[in-house]
Amino acid sequence: MVSLQSIDHYEFKEILGTGAFSEVRLAEDQRNPGSFVAIKCIRKKYLSKSQNSECAIKEAESRKESLNNEIEVLRRLRHPNIVRLFDVLEDAECYYLVMELVTGGELFDRIVQKGSYTERDASALIRQVLLATEYMHSQGVVHRDLKPENLLYFSPADDSKIMVSDFGLSKIENNESIMATACGTPGYVAPEVLSVNEGSSGYGKEVDCWAIGVIAYILLCGYPPFYDENDHELFRQIRMAEYEFDSPYWDNISDSAKDFISHLLQKDPKKRYSCVQALEHPWIASNTALDRDLYPFVSEQIRKNFLAVKRWKKAYNATTVLHLLRRLQLNKSNSTVEKSTNSADSLSTFTFDEDKLTEIQCQQLKSISIDKQDKLPPKLQTSSSSPSSLSSPTHPSEIKPFSFNNVTNEIENIEKNDNNTT
Template sequence: WVDGLSWKKRTEDIQRIYDFRDVLGTGAFSEVVLAEEKATRKLVAIKCIAKKALEGKETSIENEIAVLHKIKHPNIVALDDIYESGTHLYLIMQLVSGGELFDRIVEKGFYTERDASTLIRQILDAVKYLHDMGIVHRDLKPENLLYYSMDEDSKIMISDFGLSKIEGCGSVMSTACGTPGYVAPEVLAQKPYSKAVDCWSIGVIAYILLCGYPPFYDENDAKLFEQILRAEYEFDSPYWDDISDSAKDFIQHLMEKDPGKRFTCEQALQHPWIAGDTALDKNIHQSVSEQIKKNFAKSKWKQAFNATAVVRHMRKLQLGNSQDVPGQMTPTSPGEQLVRGTSNGEL
């Protein structure tokens, strides 16, 4: 059924080509495993999808694969290969081994606005690339941002393309999807929407990176949606007292209720907080990490993919082969959350 995809490779036994190591996550009809390619000893993440579970869902899978296969950007997880057996589809994904964004920030001893600006610049760059290709991510959130490696200055990677949508010419999308706290007002209002939804989400991520808590929060979903629809958020004291006006201005241009007035990625990349040197070098680690621990710890167990399992595995490997074999310890980007796929989470 995916026969239009000429770049698939046939295999009757994927384990002849790859050694399966750890299960990194399981979804309703897929699982992600950490594997080593036998020929090269390269580590990858493989998303194994049972075909029998796909009946009727072929189009959503085909969309995801079509999207992934087109994407080549240094800050976006790559789809290296696709294999198909009689029973399964195997997506061979680049592996990211640096763990999750929030975990890393909490572990650091020193963290500044400039660090946050550098992170956001990479995300803007990747999302601008997607937008230029006519792709809207639709589900940008911190859990989908992983570090490429354990290196101190590792780049950040966007993962999880289950909800991406390649925009047809001039088409508007209006399927509500994404995670409530990061979703733009026009999505909740069930208005047609476009690339601007991603820019809103980047604004929300920037907000959290500077204070450690989300701009919108309510135990009651209806009230949460109300806040978002009105774009009601504050830069509360004392958490925002040490943050530059430039950073707040940047956020306000992205978290702008009117999608027509909202910054595009291109505009955001030119803002002085990103392109200039208005981002402060003051250490804000203590207050931000305290808030992150308070506000984001609970979501860990819900995740379909476990980035920390990869980190643990890498640490074991590093202990095991201290004489570094070139190329072996440089696993690549996120085979991450592809497990959680499509708009109603069945992937």
């Protein structure tokens, strides 16, 4: 698994990111001055049991298995639109994954910075993702967690290519085993993944094509095709492939784009477009994508529906978020009667990098129910319990935006109250 090269060849610079079990550092290759890489440093002590409890042993084994799987997958892949693993090194304390340095930032951040954005831009982006995913599938790899946060720009240049990253949930597909683990990010997960615990025979690479369909939908309107406050309703929408091209928000989008998305958001994986078929669709292969500027509406929706939530998630250490939001929810529960009775089954409140949380913390975070204005806005929907909503449904563009300042102030007030009581 590990190269015989020495980590001493690299001079570590600033920290690019941190987690509970690892950190990512900028590093310069001393054998080639001016050549920089990103090195993920995984502490070995977190890959071995620290206690004799069954839970601790399983967590350590799971982390080690996940690391080995990610390394095996990345070593298979060499594609211009996939972040490359150069080497795996170790010393007494850490394993080091020497990765290609990607400096252009996340997809959504770049879109809102552009100033102009068209359907053709979205088509070009999706084409690159399809090329990378088609290559993955040809190598027997299923990503299983394709989403905008895992699509990065290689450089700050205006014409920079897109890079697919984060293979922590990826899987090597073979004839000896089937994929039957319910994993991924809610909102992007395919119908067949939600059926793995209901007697289904598992799923395959088609789940990545579904996720690309969801991404394409968001790139053209700025809000997700599937969303609901109640997780069971969200998953019902996904299982039924129940989504709409809402008017007037999709009126200026080409029929070709809608047809392309419809072939990817196909409930039956056998009828769903493969990456090869999607690459041959006129919206990708021909000139059917429109050149009309979508920037004002799409950028506004992305800021409101995605970037505000990302700011909040990055602002707090995950364990602090867990501690404070649990109390925040308790305070709100006294004045809020209508809350989901299935919060223990919740999977869609927030998705955190597993590297930043223990398995137990992840499950606790997933059980938190946040007030409506603090979550991603739902898609066009009606409520059976509200007659007025039947005649006047609420669209994502009309939902009150996520307010980072409001949540910050509320959490600070809770902390002050806690300090006063203690």
